[in-house]
Amino acid sequence: MNNQPLVYLDNAATSQKPETVIRAVEQFYRQQNANVHRGAYQLSEQATRAFETARTTVKDFINADSEQEIIWTRGTTEGINLIAQSYARPRLQPGDEILLTELEHHANIVPWQIVAEQTGAQIRVVPILENGDLNLQRFGELLNDNTRILSLTHISNALGTINPVAGLIRQAKEQGAIVVIDGAQAVSHLEIDVQRLGCDFYLFSGHKLFAPTGIGVLYGRKALLEAMPPWQAGGEMIRKVSFSGTEYNDLPFKFEAGTPNISGALGLAEAIRFLNSLDRKALARHERALMSKAIELCSAIPGFTRIGQPTAGASILSFQLTSHHQQDVGLMLDQQGIAVRTGHHCAMPLMETLGLPGTIRASFAFYNSIEDVERFAAALSVIAQGGSFSAADTVPSQSVF
Numbered sequence: 164m165n166n167q168p169l170v171y172l173d174n175a176a177t178s179q180k181p182e183t184v185i186r187a188v189e190q191f192y193r194q195q196n197a198n199v200h201r202g203a204y205q206l207s208e209q210a211t212r213a214f215e216t217a218r219t220t221v222k223d224f225i226n227a228d229s230e231q232e233i234i235w236t237r238g239t240t241e242g243i244n245l246i247a248q249s250y251a252r253p254r255l256q257p258g259d260e261i262l263l264t265e266l267e268h269h270a271n272i273v274p275w276q277i278v279a280e281q282t283g284a285q286i287r288v289v290p291i292l293e294n295g296d297l298n299l300q301r302f303g304e305l306l307n308d309n310t311r312i313l314s315l316t317h318i319s320n321a322l323g324t325i326n327p328v329a330g331l332i333r334q335a336k337e338q339g340a341i342v343v344i345d346g347a348q349a350v351s352h353l354e355i356d357v358q359r360l361g362c363d364f365y366l367f368s369g370h371k372l373f374a375p376t377g378i379g380v381l382y383g384r385k386a387l388l389e390a391m392p393p394w395q396a397g398g399e400m401i402r403k404v405s406f407s408g409t410e411y412n413d414l415p416f417k418f419e420a421g422t423p424n425i426s427g428a429l430g431l432a433e434a435i436r437f438l439n440s441l442d443r444k445a446l447a448r449h450e451r452a453l454m455s456k457a458i459e460l461c462s463a464i465p466g467f468t469r470i471g472q473p474t475a476g477a478s479i480l481s482f483q484l485t486s487h488h489q490q491d492v493g494l495m496l497d498q499q500g501i502a503v504r505t506g507h508h509c510a511m512p513l514m515e516t517l518g519l520p521g522t523i524r525a526s527f528a529f530y531n532s533i534e535d536v537e538r539f540a541a542a543l544s545v546i547a548q549g550g551s552f553s554a555a556d557t558v559p560s561q562s563v564f
């Protein structure tokens with residue numbers, strides 16, 4: 164990038180893909196390509212088997228109880244919209260409350276605003292503390308008999324806060340609410356067990372988990388999914404259609420209208436196999452080392468201000484340089500081949516709470532190296548001191564990219 168080796172620190176936006184994932188997608192189109200669930204011929208049967216085996220891989224990955232609880236979606240956004248329209252819309256009434264938090268991504272705000280408008284339900288918002296943790300006392304106060312739905316992120320994409328979801332789920336369930344967890348940021352950093360968490364719905368996107376874009380997962384408890392009407396209609400989601408009426412298909416197909424993203428599902432299963440082949444605890448240790456190094460080096464840079472210092476944090480470092488506009492910092496880092504995200508990170512209400520137009524966000528994945536962090540901090544230091552880059556500023560990267 165700009166004649167520099169790429170240092171990719173925008174992993175919270177999307178991840179890079181392992182060779183095995185790229186090969187799985189390619190192999191599908193080269194050797195297995197056929198539509199699923201339809202053909203009377205062997206190729207289609209093979210594609211169907213691979214597609215359904217991918218579903219089992221996802222089920223095992225998050226420890227769901229059955230494949231019927233795994234619905235393919237386009238991503239987290241589509242999953243939340245599905246729940247809002249299929250679960251919430253027929254059930255919510257005026258006086259009911261939907262509890263969200265100030266940490267939410269727009270994908271976990273706007274679908275609820277739409278359903279609130281459609282039903283007369285109200286949205287309540289749990290505030291954060293100064294360090295970016297959720298205000299748990301206010302959570303306890305806001306949760307009440309009218310709370311029908313708690314929907315919150317497992318990890319904040321803007322500040323890296325890891326929410327203590329297990330306890331929050333327990334409290335909300337005791338109050339009779341159903342709980343939706345936005346796992347978009349969490350699946351790549353934490354080991355997820357939906358049964359141990361006890362949530363009703365859990366959502367994630369393949370592309371943040373080293374898999375292709377356009378594929379995601381909605382986990383839902385079977386009893387809830389069975390009671391929900393289809394969201395989209397068409398082929399695949401039916402058992403019998405006549406002009407006098409239609410019989411819907413069983414789970415999970417009831418929620419999968421139309422030809423699915425077959426290669427995406429295979430790519431996601433391959434990404435999970437890839438992750439499962441690694442020691443995830445060691446990956447987490449490495450990511451913590453990257454974060455510690457980044458914080459240590461950046462803290463010495465004049466004008467560096469970290470935004471949010473959560474008690475439990477993921478591999479996300481949000482900050483500002485007091486001397487520079489955040490967008491300029493992003494552009495100057497890009498000139499050095501360093502990719503970070505700047506702006507509101509699709510969390511405008513959170514930025515409003517923080518009183519900021521946006522932040523600069525460096526987000527790490529296990530494949531980043533300490534050298535990546537050093538190059539990032541060295542470039543940031545030059546920017547902060549108003550210097551210009553020379554050839555000597557460029558440290559050769561040991562990154563895999």
Ligand code: PMP
Pocket residue numbers: 175176237238239240241268270271316318319320345347348368509
């Ligand atoms: N929630 C969070 C916390 C996210 O970080 C993102 C992606 N930035 C989303 C939801 C939306 O995911 P997608 O765009 O893949 O649907």
